[in-house]
Amino acid sequence: MFQSIRDTLPQSRILRGLLAVIVVSLLLAPFIFDGSRALDTAARLCIFIVLVASYDLLLGYTGVVSFAHTLFFGIGAYSVAIAFDHVAPGFGVLLVAVVVALGVSTVVAVTIGLVSLRVKAIFYAMITLAVASVATVLVSQLYLYTGGEDGMTYRIPRVLTPAFKLLDDKVLGVRINGKLLNYYLIFTVSTVLFLLMVRIVASPFGKVLKALRENDFRAEAIGYTTVYYRTAATVISACMATLAGVLMAIWLRYTGPDSVLSLNIMIDILLMVVIGGMGSLYGAIIGATLLVLARNYLNEAMGVAHNAFIDVPILAELFNPERWLLWLGVLFVVMVYFFPLGIVGRLVRGRADHG
Structure with missing residues (x-):
């Protein structure tokens, strides 16, 4: 197994170096980055890498465009949220919730696949968009179980919360508590x-x-048989997205339409796949890292630039932190222009051209 995984590693030394830096940074994030925000960013990045890779498994390897991927993400998150909120925050309950979520996602994915994959790509995309919209409406309507638009806040097993202390003393300046265990559960x-x-x-x-x-x-x-293989890929992709949703629910201790079912999340997934490079799961790591960091820290970086150019009114206004979304759009346009095959595709192609 590990030999086949090593064989899939990109040949570009630059790309391997980037991947190594990201993985090591995530592994040691609690010890090399200060503050709960940095840890939260690292945890979300781990989750989005899985989510984006699962979508690339569908889009990049089968050419199927789906707008319902957040539906499976939401199934995983809401299954855990409902189980913890209405039953008990225990690992046994978590296991049952995961099994139920995977079962529901499998049924939904098989149904969508067998019914929709026989039509042309554009119609399949429209069908999946309609299904995702219906799911959002259902979550709002079933507010007694899902919390509606406000979402759900719930307790998780105490061993995964900051209240649980594994050691009384800090290790390398870091408290060894339940939150740290939660992070390494997400990472592992x-x-x-x-x-x-x-x-x-x-x-x-x-x-x-x-x-x-x-x-x-x-x-x-x-x-x-095309439809069977694509349906199988849809099911695998859906199950991986469901498990990513489970991880998000455990980490956030909150689940709502905006956190797991939003169309903005679906757009972010598409951007991450395109930026990283379709048809290469390692592109999910690069794309997710760039967009997650940009969404979390671009505003602050622009604030620094704004203060640096405070004496130059035009530049100061251009780098106003309120315009961070504009610069995020510019960043995306630049990435697509200079890296039409994605960062991974560009680096791999560049190595082939020089090899």
Whole structure:
């Protein structure tokens, strides 16, 4: 298994270096970055790497465009939220919630796949968008169970909260408490899920998916049933997104439409895939890192620039922190212009051109 995973690593030394820096930074985040905000950013990044990679498994490897990916993300999060809020915040309850969430996501994914994947790509995208919209309405209507528009705040197992202390003394200046355990639970599960997806795309099944992406008519001609393989990819992608939703629910201790079902999250996922590079799960790491950091720290960076150019009115106004969304859009346009294949695709292609 590990040999096949090593074989999938990009050949670009620059890319390998970037990936190594990101992984090591996430591994040591509690010890090298100060403050709860940095830890929260690292945890969200781990979760979004899984979420974006699961979407790339569908889009980048089968060419299927879906706007319902946040639906499965939400199923995972709401399953945990409802279980903890209405039953009890225990690990046994969490396990049952995860099994139920995976079951529901599998049924929904199979239904969408078998019914919708026979139509043209644009119609499939429209169907998935409609399904995601229906899910958002249902969450709002079933407020007795879901909290409606306000969402749900709930307790999680005490061992995963700051109130739980594993050690009385700090280690390297860091409190060894439940929040730290929660973070490393998120990091460990995210790592395992990502490596599992890498293993899947390196398997014969993954090679068939690539064949379908390149030329589905030829794949059909040599005996592969397109709709079945794409439905299987949809189910795997959905289950991975569901598990990412479970992790988000455990970390945030809050679940609401804006945190897991928002169209903005779906747009962010698409941006991360495009920036990182479609058809390369490692692109999910790069894309998610850039966009998560930009969303969390671009505003502050612009504040520093604004103060630096305070004596130059035009530049000071241009770097006004309130315009951070404008600069985020500019960043995206620049990335697409200079990296049309994504960062991973550009680096890999550049190495091939010089190799």
